[in-house]
Amino acid sequence: MVKPTTRSPLKKEDIVLRDIGDETVLYNPQTKAIHVLNKTSSMVWESCDGKHSLEMIEKKIRDKFEVSSAQDVKEDIIESLNKFSELGLINQ
Amino acid sequence: EFKEGYEKPKITTYSEEEILSQYEF
Numbered sequence: 001m002v003k004p005t006t007r008s009p010l011k012k013e014d015i016v017l018r019d020i021g022d023e024t025v026l027y028n029p030q031t032k033a034i035h036v037l038n039k040t041s042s043m044v045w046e047s048c049d050g051k052h053s054l055e056m057i058e059k060k061i062r063d064k065f066e067v068s069s070a071q072d073v074k075e076d077i078i079e080s081l082n083k084f085s086e087l088g089l090i091n092q
Numbered sequence: 093e094f095k096e097g098y099e100k101p102k103i104t105t106y107s108e109e110e111i112l113s114q115y116e117f
Contacts, residue, residue, distance in 0.1 A: 032108040041101035065098035073098070080101040087105065 009081055009090045010050035028088055035087060040065070044080045048090050054078070 016027040024042040026035040037045055040061065047057040058073050067073055084090040 034106045034111055036104045038102040040099050041103050066095040067098040071098055076100050083103050
């Protein structure tokens with residue numbers, strides 16, 4: 001699990017990336033799985049450089065998108081990071 | 093400045109076999 005405020009997640013180096021239109025396609029050679037990310041999860045993925053904290057990723061997303069008060073961006077980011085971790089795409 | 097509406101992050105996973113069987117890295 002990701003510890004939200006202290007971790008700066010980092011992409012695994014062997015993941016292959018292709019941008020196709022608005023989506024990002026990741027290929028994990030270890031699992032031979034292909035993952036298609038929408039714009040928001042692509043932005044979370046891009047931010048997994050070991051330098052961005054959860055708060056920094058949240059700010060980036062809020063700067064880019066119109067977010068309604070009903071939407072919990074931080075929780076969505078945590079879910080995405082946990083998913084990336086489960087799929088073997090990032091190092092925690 | 094025009095901002096796009098926020099969409100929840102979405103990750104869809106396919107196996108290599110699924111992709112190769114549906115379409116003719």
